[in-house]
Amino acid sequence: MVKLITEGIVVSVETSYLQEYSSPAQNHYVFTYKITIENNGQHTVQLLSRHWFIHDAGYEMKEVDGEGVVGNQPILEPGQKHIYVSGCNLKSALGKMHGYYTMERIVDGQLFDVKIPEFNLIAEFKLN
Template sequence: MVSAITEGIKVSVEVTYQPEFSSPHQQHFVFTYKVNIENNSAHTIQLLRRKWEISDAGDELKVVEGDGVVGQQPILESGASHQYISGCNLKSGLGKMRGTYTMERIQDGKLFQVTIPEFQMISQIFDN
């Protein structure tokens, strides 16, 4: 698990290779990642957008942007957390992801970027 803290917001990510959904001989590797967002700031915040940079050893860098996470734009009061699970397909069994969330401080509308820490995606064929 990797973690990063930005302005009191802690983002932790845990990644899992999914061999039962992968087909290495067809260059299809499936990973899931569990994200936990903890609001350790004194403010109520809302997650508005996400931006991911996905690096695949067998392909070029891919950037994915959109509103919220898994169809939600959660509001987190001070001390609250939000957890979700999502996934990523790679053409190789080796890659990495990192990114940012755009958050809004509800009290004053201030927008700020929260770092999503870089994490590795390594299939069992590379894991010795």
């Protein structure tokens, strides 16, 4: 697990390779990532959008933007957390992702970016 804190918001990431959905012969590798966003700050915040940098070994880096996370724009009061699982398809068995969430502090409407730590996407057979 990797973890990063920005302005009291803790983002933790755990990854998994899904061998049963992958097809190495066709350069298709499926990964999931579980993200926990924890508000250890003093203010209620809302996650508005996400921005990802996806690095696929040997291929061009992709950038992905979108509203919320898996269809939600969660509001987190101090001490609350939001957990979600999403996925990524790569053309190689090695990759990595990182990015940021744009959040709004509810009390004053202030927008700020929360960094998502860089995490590796590695098919287990590459670890030997």
